[in-house]
Amino acid sequence: MNANSGDDWEDVSGTMLDDFTADGVIRRIITHPTDGNIVYFASSEGIYKSGNALSVDPFDPPSWDEIGASDIDQMDKDLKGLEFHPYNSSIMYCSGKDIYVSTDAGDSWSDITTSKGLDISSFNNGNFVLERINISVTAGQSGLNLHYFGSGFIV
Secondary structure, eight states: SSSTTSSOOOOOOOOTTTTTTSSOEEEEEEEEEEEEEEEEEEETTTEEEOOOTTOOOSSEEEEEEEEEETSSOOOOOOEEEEEESSSTTTEEEESSEEEEEEEEEEEEEEEOOOTTOOOOGGOOSEEEEEEEEEEEEEEEEEEEEEEEEEEEEOO
């Protein structure tokens, strides 16, 4: 965290990396639109949330908890995307091999990949194997636009 235009920096990671004992990648960090203390990140180990991310108190450092672990397929914990709904910050989206939605600020998640008509198997055409999905969410004229992008490898 920085409070003076970049002259001095303080470590506010707190317990952020405690679950990354061997290795891991943080792919997306988002801050709650109205409360800077609430920060989420999507990683190769799942989704984590802090409710005190701005704490600089050495006796109360930022704490990070994994959220939604029981709702996200264990084979899909290597997450790429994480976004808030543009009008309701209690609604969130995350992506890995599938796309998930939470309507309770990340406490629980539901897989919406097939229910929204996305057939991921159609991307696997023999030459390309879809490995992960990334997402972005924007407000559209007729409601919410959920954009998805695949990453994979050529075989």
